[in-house]
Amino acid sequence: MALYLILVLLATFIVVYFRLYLFVFPHNRLVILMYHQVEKESHEDLTVSLKNLEQQFSYLSRKKYTPHFFSELNISTRKNIIITFDDGYRNNLEYLPSLLKKYNLKATIFIPTGFIEKGYKNYPMMTFDEIKSLDRNYFEIALHTHAHENLKNRSLDFIEKDLEKNMQILDAQNIPYSKVLAYPYGKYPNKKEEKSVFFSVLKKIGIDFAVRIGNRVNYYPTQHPYELCRVDIKGKDSIIKFKLKLIFGRLKLF
Template structure:
């Protein structure tokens, strides 16, 4: 089985004083992208993996959560510069607004901006209101998915049926876990992504527990390289 690291990014900035947690400087992001290219990593859309039975090269999936305007300003040009594919996950209730689940300071892309993204970017689900699934009732989870699909239909957004769980959170105890996964099946979700900070083996053992590596803005290139190969060790 091949290794398949999935990188998880959030905000991108040009201000070094704002680099912390999940906010990365655009220069650091470019350094990481350069490294992927120099080491001949092949990037994939999540949708491509559905019809892929095995991977033989160095492979990586790049993901961005929240579709913030700063990603459009800084990440998208770098993806185009280095010809890298990525999946951007949408919190649908906040389209054209701000990141209300945080401090509301980051602008979220509008429908027009989402539609203007280059072909290198594939869109995915990041819930409706960016609430932790494990804290929602079954009915609330159903309503959340319904609201996402309604916006996709109304706004004619092409969104691949993969969901990145807000905060990496989903029900982990039975029977809630099985009920949640059944809801994903009902909504024809191909993949569900948590965090976990481990490198996946492909084909995936469980398509609804795919792990991602959280790439933090204040981590060194050495740590990035280690995560890429082995996941989070320290």
């Protein structure tokens, strides 16, 4: 039991030390934030309140974080950050354009084309025309599959065809997009042999990067372009918790 506790403490120290190192020496540091919905008030984890989001964007701007699209990741600057939103909710269109312009930030929206075609639960979603109308100075569109299913449980053939459909529909709608994939539910085949073959499928169809959750800050340039981590920003995160997540990602102690 004592040995187990020592190993846990040692592992925690290593994780904290590495994350602090990236914070102190930020040239190789890439933070990718993950959001979903925005509403005037938040009552659930996947919805951030307008007030909280503006506080967070204001902080990023004041602290001179450098916003990027995935297509710009060859740029080496300090305090690199990518802001992402999943699914294409209509409230993104209502609130994000003015906030991004106000604070000179950028956002990548991952689009599951099936949600745009057929809807998702009772949530209002953007239309393809609305997605197409987003200002490309502030918005980047990327891939979130077509069917939005857990890729860990699907065959490679299904995954390949589903991703191709995701791209084909965006092409047919004349919507420019980056070949970057956000795994639905953050899941993908992760056993060693399965993962290797899965990544070869992504490479075959031209995917440049893929993001999971992970809740860690990335070291960039990376040798793992299909396992970039995002930091999950919850609806009720305080500004203090947000600042800590920018440094550490998410640690169990907070």
